[in-house]
Amino acid sequence: MELQTLCVHGGINENDPTGAVEMPIYQTAMFRHHDIGEGGYDYSRQQNPTREKLEQLMAKLEHGREAIAFSSGMAAITCLMELFQPGDHLLATDDLYGGSIRLFRGVGEKNGLSFDFLDTSDLGMLAAKIRPETKAVFIETPTNPMMQVTDLRGAAKICREHNLLLFVDNTFLTPYLQNPLDLGADVVIHSGTKFLSGHNDTLAGFLVANDPKIMERLRYFYMSTGACLAPFDSWLLLRGIKTLGIRMERQQQNALALAQWLKRQSWVSRVLYVGLPEHPGYAVNADQSRGAGAMISFEVDSSTTALRLLRNVQLILFAESLGGTETLLTYPMTQTHADLPKEEREARGINDRLLRISVGLEDVNDLENDLLQAEKA
Ligand SMILES: Cc1ncc(COP(=O)(O)O)c(C=O)c1O
Structure with a gap:
């Protein structure tokens, strides 16, 4: 299916017993069970059908296996940092969104992580900054606000050679224009507040990945920390993406x-x-x-x-x-x-x-x- 068609049709509710075309807003905190051990939905922090539909659409748009929808872009990046232990070191583009730098320095460093910020468009410098304790590279391309561009295939090659995870914040270009997972990234990040929602009216964030082990850990941190996207906001995102x-x-x-x-x-x-x-x-x-x-x-x-x-x-x-x-x-x-x-x-x-x-x-x-x-x- 072509991208524009996926944007329009990807959020449609295929199996609703009433025939409702648009995904309903399941405005509920919990789901009733009829028997012990019965599967399905439990509690909306864990999963909610409206949010699940949105996550499935985002996974398809970003060519990922799975996506997780957060209450904001910063909530998504905060969850991503839970993959690391005190002592771990990360490399990041120096011209990142200021809020990401604040999170890394103000919260990440407090939690025992260390960061080096550099112009990741210079791949030689990126390789030179890797230390034995480096675990990941966090890139925005184009950057905010100086519009530097990093060669993602080149960065992914360096990350593979050094066994590092590659994270790409794809907020500026969106999956309509760029798919970092196809270029070698391990996790794609979005502030869904921006082009995805598209109408300046809601906050949202996403993490998308292919590796089931990474997704399993992120889901665990997500469920444990609770920065989930509300059903109504999930619906606003589904509606926004139709016209992405x-x-x-x-x-x-x-x-x-x-x-x-x-x-x-x-x-x-x-x-x-x-x-x-x-x-x-x-x-x-x-x-x-x-x-x-x-x-x-x-x-x-x-x-x-x-x-x-x-x-x-x-x-x-x-x-x-x-x-x-x-x-x-x-x-x-x-x-x-x-x-x-x-x-x-x-x-x-x-x-x-x-x-x-x-x-x-x-x-x-x-x-x-x-x-x-x-x-x-
Ligand atoms: C590139 C980028 N990433 C992440 C964020 C954070 O997203 P949010 O404001 O949804 O928390 C922003 C916000 O401006 C951004 O521009």
């Missing part, structure tokens, strides 16, 4: 047009979009994915211009997050990456002139006009 393909196509088309337009503006000094042929990661991304997505970062000529844009956009929303129907303008320095030390942030290029835009479904002319009027305000 068409949204990604259109948002990506808008993003390319907007990136090209931004390049022509005198007040824009740099545009980072993986779909522009001059982007250093263009060829690698094109080789391992089916598109460049809808995230753009750009640098303007001064912090005054950045603040003027943020304060004066009218149609575009000055807000954190990404991936929904509405275009959002983010100031990574004070929002997504506020918790990073200033020197570290600036060394990575997250300065007071850098803006990130999550391109939505509006007419791109309206987005351009909004940025123009905000710049002139």
Whole structure:
């Protein structure tokens, strides 16, 4: 089945006795039994039919054996960290979503793990940073917000040679555009809050994997710690994913047009979009994915211009997050990456002139006009 068809039909309720086409919201905490030892559902923290349907769809979309749906992306990454013991060391992309860095440093290190953050697009450096106690590599590609691209096949080869697990946060491209498990990743992570849900109205997260042993351990931690996705939110995700393909196509088309337009503006000094042929990661991304997505970062000529844009956009929303129907303008320095030390942030290029835009479904002319009027305000 083609991807777009799977998005539309994958959440349909095949065997409902009433003939209901859409998956019902099983808004129940527990399930009754008629006999001792009877199988089936027990308790919704463990499993719920609405969530199960969503997990099956996510597994198919990511070419995995199984998926687990969490109450947020951070809950999914937190569960993933339970695979490790005190003393274990992990390598991670240095330009990760700021919340992941906060989790690794603020919680992971407290629990006895250690992390090295590096530019994983440099595979030589990745290999050089491996230590005897290194257990896994955590990658985002393209990264947030500097849009670095890592060669996932190359990273997977290094991980295999050193017996390391490879984790890929695929939030930016979604399974519609990239399938890291096919490229050698062991676990794929998603913030389902973003493009998957797609409407800026719910939080969700996913882990998807192929290895039954990994999935069994993750399920155990999931059930034991309890950050499960509620039935109604599972249903919202099922509904959002129906239009994932068409949204990604259109948002990506808008993003390319907007990136090209931004390049022509005198007040824009740099545009980072993986779909522009001059982007250093263009060829690698094109080789391992089916598109460049809808995230753009750009640098303007001064912090005054950045603040003027943020304060004066009218149609575009000055807000954190990404991936929904509405275009959002983010100031990574004070929002997504506020918790990073200033020197570290600036060394990575997250300065007071850098803006990130999550391109939505509006007419791109309206987005351009909004940025123009905000710049002139
Ligand atoms: C790439 C990426 N991964 C993970 C997360 C965390 O997801 P959530 O906000 O659903 O907890 C985010 C949130 O912005 C993100 O951008």
